[in-house]
Amino acid sequence: MPKVADPSVRDALLEGAARQIALGGSGSLTLRRLVDEVGTSTMAVYTHFGGMQNLRQEVRREGFARLKTHLDAVEFSRDPLTDLALLGWAYYDNALENPHLYRVMFMDHHEPSDDVVGLDTFDQLVAAVARCIEAGRFSRAEPFDLALQLWVAVHGLVTLELSGLIVADLAVEMLTTTWRSQFLGFGADARAVGRALARARREAPRAARALGSGAC
Secondary structure, rough: OOOOOOHHHHHHHHHHHHHHHHHOHHHHHHHHHHHHHHOOOOOHHHHHHHHHHHHHHHHHHHHHHHHHHHHOOOOOOOOOOHHHHHHHHHHHHHHHHOOHHHHHHHHHHOOOOOOOOOOOHHHHHHHHHHHHHHHOOOOOHHHHEEEEEEEHHHHHHHHHHHHHOOOHHHHHHHHHHHHHHHHHHHHOOOHHHHHHHHHHHHHOOHHHHHOOOOOO
C-alpha cells in the first residue's frame, strides 16, 4: 500500500513557515531551514504542497481558513448588534491564537496568490452590518463602507497588541470603546449598544477573561 501523507506534518510545515515569515520576513523562509525546524525531509514539502511556492501561498490560505472557522462559530441571535460585536471578538481571538499566520495574512504579504483569498471573511462582516441596517439599528448607509471602518479599527488594535505596543487588557478595553463609538456614529441607540457590547463581551472568551481580571 502507498504511504499516506501525515496531516500533522502538513500542519507543522504550515506553522513553521508562518513563524519564519512572521519573525524574519518572507526572505527568511528556506526549504532547508523549514524542514530542519519541523524535523522532516525536504520530500515532505513536495508531498504536501508540491513545492515551496505553493507552500508560501498555502500559509496565507490557511490563515484565512482559520479566521473563517472562528467567524462561522458565531451563532446569530435576534440582536444583530450583539452578533456584529461577537464577530469582532472572533476576529480578535483568531489573531491572538494564530499570531504568525495573522502576520502573514496582513502584515507580510509578498507572495503572489489568488486575490479572492479571504474575501469571503470580509463578506461575512458586510452581511452582519447589513443585518443591523435592515433591522433599523444603524442608519441607512452602504454596508461595505461601515464594515471597512469596523475592520480597520479591530485590525489596528490587533496589530498594536501583536507588536507588543499595548497590553491585552488595554486592547480588549479599547475594542469595546471603539465599537461603542462606531456603533453610535452609525446611528444605533445608546442603550441598545450598551446591552449588545456587554453581552458580547461576556460571551467572548478572551474578553470575558480580561473583564474578570479587573478591566472595566
